[in-house]
Amino acid sequence: MSLLRLSGINTFYGQIHILQGVDIDVGEGELVSLLGxxxxxxxxxLKTILGLVRPRTGAVEFAGEEVTDRATSYRIARGMAIVPENRRLFGPMTVLENLEMGAYLKGGGTKEDYERVYSLFPLLHERRGQLAATLSGGEQQMVAMGRALMSQPKLLLMDEPSMGLAPILVERSFQIIQQVHQSGVAMLIVEQNANMALSIADRGYVLSTGRLVLEGAAKELLEHEDLRKAYLGR
Ligand SMILES: Nc1ncnc2c1ncn2[C@@H]1O[C@H](COP(=O)(O)OP(=O)(O)O)[C@@H](O)[C@H]1O
Ligand SMILES: [Mg+2]
Known part of the structure; x- marks a missing residue:
């Protein structure tokens, strides 16, 4: 069954037609990469999925319900969460306070929420009193994911998790993503690092100037001639 379904999405910024007839599916527990x-x-x-921008035409369905006209807060309450581009942590706040913000919309984190996040990321428990701005890039990535997981989402959206991380941390970061996925959370990961994103995904989509130009099983996309030429550098 599909958890998230975008059908015929056309999104504009003013007069500019950005997304042109985009159809995307994410199944329960699936890990899907969106490349481009x-x-x-x-x-x-991602903004269209979350309701931060509204499509002019097309539908967003989530968890068995059409949410195209629903507020972002509603979608989050129904089980979406995001790790935004560049992580957007609250730098002058501690790790613990950042995690708490992730549970803000549901009225605060429970003991179980913290335990779940700390069991995935034991380091965050050790560092819970440290200011987020003083953490390394990889550690900040864990805080951003932990914060998103505090609301116990069904679907985690991630915008370019590898951006700005040293190569060794990119690999570590994708291991963490896999770990979160294995804990049962469906994920839609936006990436320019096609190799890495497809290596852990079930399926993938490729966007080019607002249109989907390729989609399929991650293994097949990794071998696809066009993708190899355009993105994989081999
Ligand atoms: N708020 C905005 N107003 C006008 N144009 C925008 C806005 N945000 C993004 N765009 C334009 O929409 C296009 C797609 O942007 P974006 O979705 O951010 O691309 P990507 O994440 O793939 O780099 C770009 O040409 C960008 O300049
Ligand atoms: Mg972007």
Missing amino acids: GNASGKSTT
Whole structure:
């Protein structure tokens, strides 16, 4: 069954037609990668899913319900969460306070929420009193994911998790993503790092100037001639 379904999405910024007839499915517990170069419409897709921008036409269905006209807060309450581009932590706040913000909309984190996040990321428990701004890039990534997981989402959206991380941390970061996925959370990961994103995904989509140009099983996309030429550098 599909958890998230975008059908026939057309999103505009003013007169500019950004997303052009985008159809995307994410199944329960599935890990799906959305690939594409700079300015191809990846972040706009995530914003459309969350309701931060509204499509002019098309539908967003989530957890068995059409949410196209629903507020972002409603979608989050129904089980969406995001790790935004560049993580957007609250730098002058502690790790613990950042995690608490993730549970804000549901009225605060329970003991179980913290335990779940700390069992995935034991380091965050050790560092719970440290200011987020003083953490390394990889550690900040854990805080951003932990914060998103505090609301116990069904679907975690991630906008370019590898951006700005040293190569060794990119690998570590994708291991963490896999770990979160294995805990049962469906994920839609937006990436320019196609190799890494497809290596852990079940399926993938490729956007090019607002249109989907390729989709399929991650294994098949990794071998696809066009994708190899355009993104994989081999
Ligand atoms: N708020 C906005 N107003 C006008 N144009 C925007 C806005 N946000 C993004 N765009 C444009 O929409 C296109 C897609 O942007 P985006 O979805 O951020 O791409 P990506 O995340 O793939 O880099 C780009 O050409 C970008 O300049
Ligand atoms: Mg983007």
